[in-house]
Amino acid sequence: MAVKPKAGQKAEQKPDPKTPDLKSPQLAVRNAALQLITATLEEGEMLDERALPKSLQGADRARAMTLAKQVMRWIGSADQMIDKFANTPPREDVRMILRIGVVELMVMGEAAFGVVDSLVSLAHAGQHTTLASGFINAILRKVAKEGAPIWAKLNHARHSATEDGWRRMKTDWGKAGGLRILKAQLDDAPLDLTVKSDAADWATRLGGAVTPTGSVRLTRPGAVTSLEGYETGEWWVQDAAAALPARMAPPANGKVLDLCAAPGGKTMQLAAAGWDVTALDSSVPRMRRVEANLKRTGLTARLVTADALTWAEDTFDLVLLDAPCSATGTVRRHPELPSTRGEAEIATLSALQKKLLPAAWARVAQGGTLIYCVCSMTKTEGEDQAAAFLSATPDATHVPLQSDEFGDPDLVTEEGDLRTKPSLWPEIGGMDGFFAFRAQRSA
DSSP: OOOOOOTTOOOOOOOOTTSOOTTSHHHHHHHHHHHHHHHHHHHOOOOOGGGSOTTOOHHHHHHHHHHHHHHHHTHHHHHHHHHHHOSSOOOHHHHHHHHHHHHHHHTSOOOHHHHHHHHHHHHHHSTTTGGGHHHHHHHHHHHHHHHHHHHHHSOHHHHTSOHHHHHHHHHHHHHHHHHHHHHHTTSOOOEEEEESSOHHHHHHHHTOEEOTTSOEEESSOOOGGGSTTTTTTSEEEOOTTTTHHHHTSOSOOSEEEEETOTTOHHHHHHHHTTOEEEEEESOHHHHHHHHHHHHHHTOOOEEEESOTTTOOSOOEEEEEEEOOOOOGGGTTTOTTHHHHOOHHHHHHHHHHHHHHHHHHHTTEEEEEEEEEEEOOSOTTTTHHHHHHHHHHOTTEEEOOOOTTTTSOGGGBOTTSOEEEOTTSSGGGTOOOOEEEEEEEEOO
């Protein structure tokens, strides 16, 4: 016999058996990835683990971030598949759910039943997608049954770029070169380490290999903080390409200013090489990371939080400017970039770089050296900036790299500048895209 609630007491609310349980691991992971992807595309922000719900922990947290990254990496091809099977274009919120399903089925090899069932349940839980659950069910079932041969024929490299991004790629690197870069960016990046000494020994200890330029590369690293040498600060994480601009410095002899220094990889390289380092960045939180990295590695540098355009305290024997840029050379690590970096932002960043170069040059002592670098694949931010600066600066002498300076002539342009591409080193996992040049001030 049911017990009636007392006066003023609410009846106990029983869960609706038709309402999906978003706390179940399968739905929680997919829901977290969906929210992260939606926020990234709508707000143009980078994928950030901190945006995941705190209730998601451990392996589930890692799976949600992996799923979000894979969707952003393959979003163009996923949309091609959705449009192939949908009679009418779906609403954007429905498309978001379908993208997850396509990527799980076609890229990650998840079982069709689990994917379809979970995403239909996720649609039921949504405020505006409940009525679309049947549509989502039908499309994903078709993808699971008929999609593999269609997926195999798609030009995934081309679909990974926006129209503007593809136009830039063709302009800067040609159609074939652009497609090679885009194809390489569809792969996850390995983990590279810069070690204080004896790269071969650390590669053996950690089960990795030494790259042609001297970094230690790990393909299955596991938790970075659990690796040997982390606690004692024997190495730090730094892509092999990102480690090259600091190696363009002359032998350590005096003071160096590392501009836009955070998170501190180049600062640590310069300190380990024997320079008296001043590291400057405008971001307080990012400078805290530099401080923590220096403490862990036992290296020292003077830290300054200031605007690189206006800070003027001294001149230096070496100034390294790692300028803010579109970061389009790091798409392997940040697959959301093609969807969040548009022409307007690249133009804004290029204008800032044009201001930063003379500001950095003003800090170079007579006879000193400037190194400028960006982790960008656009010549607007790299080669064009170098040419314009050298043309406008009479007392700056270009100091070209030697073709064998890094042991790989493919890293050096005809002009003697550093230009790395994700499509280089395909046999060992590629590298980030970087540009760097160096100049010397007349004595």
